[in-house]
Structures are given as C-alpha cells and as structure tokens.
Amino acid sequence: MIEIVHVLGAGDKVVARSASLSSDAEAILPKSILELPDVGTDMEPNLELIVELKPDLVLASQRLTDENRKKLEDAGIAVMEDTLTGSRRYECIRNLALILQAEQKATEFINYETYYVNLVKNRVAALSRSEKPLVYFEWYKLWFSTGPGGSYDKLIVDAGGINIAENASTSSPQLSAEFVAEANPAIVIRMSTYLDGEDLASLQTLRNSILARPELSETKAVKNGTVYVIKSVLLVDRDVIGLLYFAKWLHPNLFQDIDPAAIHAEYIQRFFNAELTGVFTYP
Known part of the structure; x- marks a missing residue:
C-alpha cells in the first residue's frame, strides 16, 4: 500500500512503515520513507509503537485481526483495511485518494493502468x-x-x-x-x-x-x-x-x-x- 501512497503524492505524510517492505519497493521509494520506524506487519503489528506515533490513519490489509483493529480504534486511530488485488484495486485507490485529497493523481494512475487492462481484455475477448x-x-x-x-x-x-x-x-x-x-x-x-x-x-x-x-x-x-x-x-x-x-x-x-x-x-x-x-x- 505504501507504493500507492507515494504515487498519490502523500509520501511526506507517512509516519511509519511495515516490516514486510520488499527490496523491490525499497529500490524505488525515497530514503525519507525507508528511514521511518518499522511497526511490524499486519499479522504482527507493534501496536504500542503505532499508538505512540499518533497517526490519523493506519492502512492495513485484511490480514489485520479484529482484535488488533479494535485496539487501534480504541486508541482513537482510524483504520482502513483493504487490498490492491483483484476487483478491489481501483476502488481502494479511489477511496485512499479521497482521504488524501489526491483524486487527480489517482485518476492519472488508474487511467495508465486501465489502458493496459483494456488492451489485454480486447485482445482475448474473441x-x-x-x-x-x-x-x-x-x-x-x-x-x-x-x-x-x-x-x-x-x-x-x-x-x-x-x-x-x-x-x-x-x-x-x-x-x-x-x-x-x-x-x-x-x-x-x-x-x-x-x-x-x-x-x-x-x-x-x-x-x-x-x-x-x-x-x-x-x-x-x-x-x-x-x-x-x-x-x-x-x-x-x-x-x-x-x-x-x-x-x-x-x-x-x-x-x-x-x-x-x-x-x-x-x-x-x-x-x-x-x-x-x-x-x-x-x-
């Protein structure tokens, strides 16, 4: 999800990153993001550190447990659980863009991707x-x-x-x-x-x-x-x-x-x- 946040121009609003960030993501993200505190993974989040950082929003996949989500929300932190895979991808990006006030950037990105999605769709249709x-x-x-x-x-x-x-x-x-x-x-x-x-x-x-x-x-x-x-x-x-x-x-x-x-x-x-x-x- 952090790649999409960066694409939407909100990399400077990120206060922490996941421990599961791949080397491929690290290769394209700015140093300022890579040096942020590591708060674990969706399945094993460091809830104490997350609460200490006082974020307005936590972005998580659907692997975040209900128990951990409740702990974050009880601490006054909003949680957005979604996925970038399958049919949820563009709805997830649009929702995130609304939160980050980055609708124009989201439209540009989605239009780029859907050009190729439609290209494949049209070629295999028959x-x-x-x-x-x-x-x-x-x-x-x-x-x-x-x-x-x-x-x-x-x-x-x-x-x-x-x-x-x-x-x-x-x-x-x-x-x-x-x-x-x-x-x-x-x-x-x-x-x-x-x-x-x-x-x-x-x-x-x-x-x-x-x-x-x-x-x-x-x-x-x-x-x-x-x-x-x-x-x-x-x-x-x-x-x-x-x-x-x-x-x-x-x-x-x-x-x-x-x-x-x-x-x-x-x-x-x-x-x-x-x-x-x-x-x-x-x-």
Whole structure:
C-alpha cells in the first residue's frame, strides 16, 4: 500500500512503515520513507509503537485481526483495511485518494493502468474456450493454488486462460499433486516471495525445482518448458504488470508487440521517478 501512497503524492505524510517492505519497493521509494520506524506487519503489528506515533490513519490489509483493529480504534486511530488485488484495486485507490485529497493523481494512475487492462481484455475477448490454455498457479507452497473469487484466478481469466482449479469450492484451494497432474496444465506459474530469495539465481532455482517434480514430468507445461516464476510484487502492488506477463505467456502470438519489462520500467520512471532494477520473472 505504501507504493500507492507515494504515487498519490502523500509520501511526506507517512509516519511509519511495515516490516514486510520488499527490496523491490525499497529500490524505488525515497530514503525519507525507508528511514521511518518499522511497526511490524499486519499479522504482527507493534501496536504500542503505532499508538505512540499518533497517526490519523493506519492502512492495513485484511490480514489485520479484529482484535488488533479494535485496539487501534480504541486508541482513537482510524483504520482502513483493504487490498490492491483483484476487483478491489481501483476502488481502494479511489477511496485512499479521497482521504488524501489526491483524486487527480489517482485518476492519472488508474487511467495508465486501465489502458493496459483494456488492451489485454480486447485482445482475448474473441477467444473460444478451446483457444485458452489450462493454467496451474501456485502460491508460496506446494500445490496451494487460487480458485473462484481469488485475485490470481482473476489474472488468469483476464489474460485469456482457464484455471485448472476453476471449480474449487474456495478461493485458495489446497490441491493435490494427482489433481494437478491429471489436469495436465499447459502453463505453470509460480509466485515467488522474499522467502524464496530475490535474485536471478533464486528464481532459477525455484523454477528448476518445479521442473524436477516427478508429478509434473508428463504435463504439457514441463514438456514444453512453459513454467514461469513471478515475484509477488507484480501480483499485488503492480498487478497490471503481472497481467501483461500472464497475457504474454498464455498468448505469445497475440502479444508479440507487448514488452512487459519495458512497460514496467516506464511505469516506475513515470510514477516513482526511479530506474527499474532487479529481476521480477524467470524466464
């Protein structure tokens, strides 16, 4: 969320930051934000320090517990719980812009992103179901995936794919190796977190571990090498870039003219006045 606050021109109003700030976020945010007090994470916030800092508003994800939210509100601190993923993204940004009186900046940012969202939507609109590849998406642990209503399911569908877990009973299903193997996905996409490492070698190692799973050896994805690793930052804070990568991987012929890495670099330069560094996907 702190990236969006900066985009909205309110970085100088921030009095503390999360401990879960990624190195990719640190690379584009100003030093003044990076030097702010660390107040823990949504799941383990340092409530005493937050109250001591006397903020007018705490921005949190939906992982903040009801108990911790009540403690903050009892201390007279307003709490905004929301997410930048899935269908909530632009409503969240607009609401935050209203609070920060930054509607014009929010409109510029949303218009930039929705240009690419609509570009992808229009290009895949005429695809029949038989023209859409089966996709297995894996979160941060073995066989843990995304189902109906999940933000990553939305990325698959919006990019013109079919989620192998489209009929799951939950938005975050724990699948089995047998289920995935039987589904025979044409594309495998694995989310990478800071726990997996953030350099190129770490992403390569993660992909190689997927290619080496015996349960996946006969799938189209492994046989054709269409197994991809993508950092979580491109699935949350910068999910329009993630959408472009998904679309390119799922339909390379439809998106030959689209260079997600170049658009990502432009995005960072335009909204953060910074140069894009680091690695975000592999291969």
